[in-house]
Amino acid sequence: MSSNVIDLVGPERSPRSSHAPRVLIYSHDTFGLGHIRRCRAIANALVASFPHISVIIVSGSSVISSFQFGDGVDYVRIPGVEKQSDGHYGPHHLNLELDDTIRLRTDIIKQTVLSFDPDVVIVDKEPVGLRGELKPALDILRRRGARIVLGLRDVLDEPGKLLEEWRHSGALEALDTIYDDVFVYGLESVYEPLAGLPDQQHFSAKTRYLGYLKRAVPSPMPPNRYPRITKQPFILVTPGGGGDGAGVIDWVISAYEADPTIALPALIVFGPFMSREKRKDFAERIARNPKLEGLGFEPRLELLMNRAHCVVAMGGYNTFCEILSFDKPALVVPRVRPRLEQAIRAHRAEELGLIDVLADPAQDGDGVRDPMVMAAALHALPKRLPPSQAFVPDLLDGLPAICRALAENLSSPVRTRALAPSVALS
Known part of the structure; x- marks a missing residue:
């Protein structure tokens, strides 16, 4: 496993175009750094492979501005929601009720989808978003013909708890009716995160195990300021x-x-x-x-x-x-x-x-x-x-595998998705 690869280095910036493909990545970010760091790695890999595209990350992370992003990547920060140690949620900064905060997040996500109009959407882990906040945007995206992908880490939780949560939230229905693909950022031989869910035939055909997401040394290298x-x-x-x-x-x-x-x-x-x-x-x-x-x-x-x-x-x-x-x-x-x-x-x-x-x-x-x-x-x-x-084969093939899986939508310098007039602005 070579570790001498340098992140964020690529060709000169691609000419800007309003007609190039667009990707939106949603990350609810209620606890820690995991979700935003995974989404950042995917976004940077996509613009490195397809430098003409634009990627927006919609995130609730309070530290998203601390991270480096490649040319062509930007983010929309939605109000933060904090996950407590007991699993319950509350607003991170705002003096609002949780329902009011979720309503605000929902409106911002919906407006971002309407304005940015992505060709590909990658939803990180939560099929309908935090407390269903993604549902209105998913309905718009489905009508507009965007390719909607659910991206999952290798392990979600014990099967019984996952089934209970997803059945209650409506995630199981969304998995069947909304999503075109399910990308698992791991190997089937290591763990199957959806193995405990019922009606496997509804989503098994669209599930791909891509491998873990290889990380790289960031560039440019900073001055030597470490202890x-x-x-x-x-x-x-x-x-x-x-x-x-x-x-x-x-x-x-x-x-x-x-x-x-x-x-x-x-x-x-x-x-x-x-x-x-x-x-x-x-x-x-x-x-x-x-x-x-x-x-x-x-x-x-x-x-x-x-x-x-x-x-x-x-x-x-x-x-x-x-x-x-x-x-x-x-x-x-x-x-x-x-x-x-x-x-x-x-x-x-x-x-x-x-x-x-x-x-x-x-x-x-x-x-x-x-x-x-x-x-x-x-x-x-x-x-x-x-x-x-x-010696686990193909262990770290996740990022190039994502790029290969989305090449049909992103490789052309011009957007290929045709919008019907009746849904173009809805």
Whole structure:
């Protein structure tokens, strides 16, 4: 698995044209960084392969402006909605009721669809959007003849819970009647995210397993401003967005406090959603340990992943893709609440020999994190074989596979979709 590929480098900017194909990517973004980072990777891959097209990402992410996008990619920021640890939602910033916020988001999405008029729409994970906010836009897109694609990560949740959620939201009906394609960003041999749903014949024919989304070193390279630890072999510790990663970080710091013989130092990246109080407490403990350094938020985490010798992380989809892409020995401590997604992914990857997994006993509420258990895992981690030695074929073919799958709609410099006069403005 080569990691020397550079992201966002391509030919000179394509001439602008109002007649070139257009892609809209929807990402509800209620928690963490996973959805926007996945959509960003897809958008950048599309404009690299089809530089004449335009891509708009509709996102609720509060940190979307921190990320680099290729020429031809822009975004529409809808009001943020925050997912709580118990799985419930609330407005992130606005002093509105949730229903009012959803209504506002729905109107913005609908107007964006009407004005931008995409030829291809990729919906990330939620078939009808958050609380059905995407339904009016999907109706317009269906009437206009756009190609509508549902993009799914490799694991959604345990089958029973997914069935309950999708049946209640109307997602099952949309899967059957609205979507032209279902793209799974993973391999069927690794996991089948829709295996527990009924009436498989309604969508199995339009489901494609494309492979995981390979990540690249961002470009242009920034000045060398990283902590001193990065100038030598080090362990990168990342909890993703950080909103639910305090337990992993606490466990790692405790291991270094309990066992000063751990060979490699560690750089801990908190993530933008970790609470100020937790970050302050961790920073004080890190400052007292010569083998630890901390960093707040790094939107180009790929740079650090590429430099690191090995990685300790939670089991989110995007971090998993980065571990595979940069071929790093990894120890994954998966989250088990409010979804089992990370645990399912991590244990399946461990079965395939891609990573090592360490269960967090405190997540069940009655266990205690033993610092020496983590210390033993950190001693063993640098000796672990990288994921490439598991020899899983076509593991990271996701991005080129997406481009191949959409080439019929995007390769021409002129839009080929013919709009009927009666639906052109509706």
